[in-house]
Amino acid sequence: MALAGQNKAVNLQVQLAPKTNFDRVRSSALDPVLKLQLIAGLCRLNTLAAVKRAGSGHLGSSFSAMDLVVWLYERELNLSGGADRDVYFSSKGHDVPGLYAMLHSLGSIPESRLLKLRRLGGLDGHPNMGVPGIEANTGSLGMGISKGRGMARAQAMLGRAARTFVLTGDGELQEGQIYEALQTTAHQRVSNLHVIVDHNKLQTDKPVDEITALGSLEEKFRSFGWHVARCDGHDFVAIEQVFQRFREVSDRPKILIADTVKGKGVSFMEPGEGLYRWHSGAPDDESFMAAAKELLDSVREQFSRSGLRDLELIDVTPENKPSAKALQEFVAEAYGNELVVLGHERSDLIVLDGDLSADCRVRKFEHEFPERFVENGIAEQDMVSMAGGLALQGMLPVVNSFVSFLSSRANEQIYTNAGEGTKIIYACHFAGLIPAGPGKSHQSIRDISLFGALPNMTILQPCNGEETRQILRYCVNESSESCAIRLAIGPSPRRIELPSAYRFRLGEGAVLREGKDAVLFGYGPVMLHEALVASELLAERGFGLSVINMSSLNRFDIDWLAAAVRPFERIFVLEDHSPVGGLGDRLLATLVEHDLLGMKQFVKFAVEGYPACGTPAEVLRYHRLDGESLAERVGGRAEISQERERKLAAVYTTDAPQ
Secondary structure (H helix, E strand, C coil), X not given: CCCCCCCCCCCCCCEECCHHHHHHHHHCCXXXXXXXXXXXXHHHHHHHHHHHHHXXXXXXXXXXXXXXXXXXXXXXXXXXXXXXXXXXXXXXXXXXXXXXHHHHHCCCCCHHHHCCECCCCCECCCCCCCCCCCCCCCCCCCCHHHHHHHHHXXXXXXXXXXXXXXXXXXXXXXXXXXXXXXXXXXXXXXXCEEEEEEECCECCCCEHHHHHCCCCHHHHHHHCCCEEEEEECCCHHHHHHHHHHHCCCCCCCEEEEEECCCCCCCHHHCCCCCCCCCCCCCCCHHHHHHHHHHHHHHHHHHHHHHCCCCCCCEECXXXXXXXXXXXXXXXXXXXXXXXXXXXXXXXXXXEEECCCCCCCCCHHHHHHCHHHEEECCCCHHHHHHHHHHHHHCXXXXXXXXXHHHHHHHCHHHHHHHHHCCCCCEEEEECEECCCCCCCCCCCECCHHHHHHCCCCEEEECCCCHXXXXXXXXXXXXXXXXXXXXXXXXXXCCCCCCCCCCCCCCCCCCEEEECCCCEEEEECCHHHHHHHHHHHHHHHCCCCCEEEEECCECCCCCXXXXXXXXCCCCEEEEECCCCCCCCHHHHHHHHHHHCCCCCCCEEEEECCCCCCCCCCHHHHHHHCCCCHHHHHHHHHCCCCCCHHHHHXXXXXXXXXXXX
């Protein structure tokens, strides 16, 4: 049943099953298995509604893990409180919309907050301990078993009869830390730790076996010294039997390989032919209505058969979102297209990917040059070190991943590569604060400082598609050192217009808007848009703010810089990064070193603290980095009408899938 992309006009109706339905099921005299099936069906319905309202999220993983989560919370976990309370958390994190739905059913999360998935003050797109019932921050993969071992050992050392349960994904098993944890946990005989593998056999959109085959998991886990069981992860009777056996094992940690189906519960969201498309993102209206009908029909039929009263539903249909602006663009798309062009020109160009080929826009290169495309799976450290080996043999590797993981997780490997004097290009996707829906595990505001600590690393961020092509071409053909290219993953809020004769030159910026009173340096399509909004607002009040696109983040042409700042007594830098180690720190140091600052005022605007989760407009306003707030911070309070504020918020119409 292929529905996605048909975009037929439908009368969208989003409905939520309130907690009263769950209470009635739990208090009924129904068969225990039927109770669990009903609770799982209702949770899937609420997960679907929450993701649809959010505009993004992970349905496939939430649905594959749902029956396991329901079993744990309904039949296995001791949640009564006190010292012996059991702990459960998801290491993979993608399934958190389903976990939120389960916690709502228990009364831990109120209905109002469930409906604020990926919204400011609501629920983060990946697990965050600010949410009731969430026991650990996750989202960066591979850490869960290690963290679970720490929890379980503490429980035992404190004399508690408590247990720790950790859910992992099967794609997550490609992370190296998993295997460090497996051997150490068994060696330390942490017997109160239980790991469950949600073995749905799919990663982002391809089978696990196509990305990096895992081999026999049962043999692998047993070889590390774990007690291993396997069952159908949607069969409540089989799950119960496994946990009964686990209670008899007291000398080693336990692991359940649960065979599941990604998208379970909605027929067309379960795997079929071709790429799997329900890993992330909200379904279009027609697909949503079809999925909701399928889930509702199943639950209603079970309610009717069980003699329960009619299912209670409340309407939570969201307001219509504004349509995307025609001038929006994806800089990552331009990157992927130019990579193919360069692939035809350079036979030494080889592209590496970490199970993100669609998000990183490198699938065209994969299809065009399969012999020069390497899929490494979820293993950034391994990928970066492989790139180092390729470079030592004369190849030009282009490494692709989300920069929050690439710059930090593989930092030591990047450092080692850099010290070898070879040239590698790091394509740093999902750079900066926006999109903010996935939460702080995915928002990268540390990477400029991490890459910038290397003496032979050029850091760049293009503002539009044309500059992306020029920067990539510069890195491949002209740069003598390794390069990190920060790329926004979502759509640009507007197409940033560069001067007509613009050509990228390392260390030089481009004036986007002239002003006489102050100058603001910014980079990337999101922050430059906000800077231009601020400049436009200030112009209405007679204040001239010059805006410069500074795509070179750690290399400056001193003559150009001196000329750019000479007319101004006030210099501002707008960071898409933390206040530490970004463009502002490097500009300030350079201005001081070359005696260009004098008595000029220098101010940084940056992402202070941990990045907030929410819509782009919400999060930019929260951090006071939106155009209106910037105008106020630069030149005093700028009046702005409600209508204009609505238009400013409407430019962000799409969240990234991850």
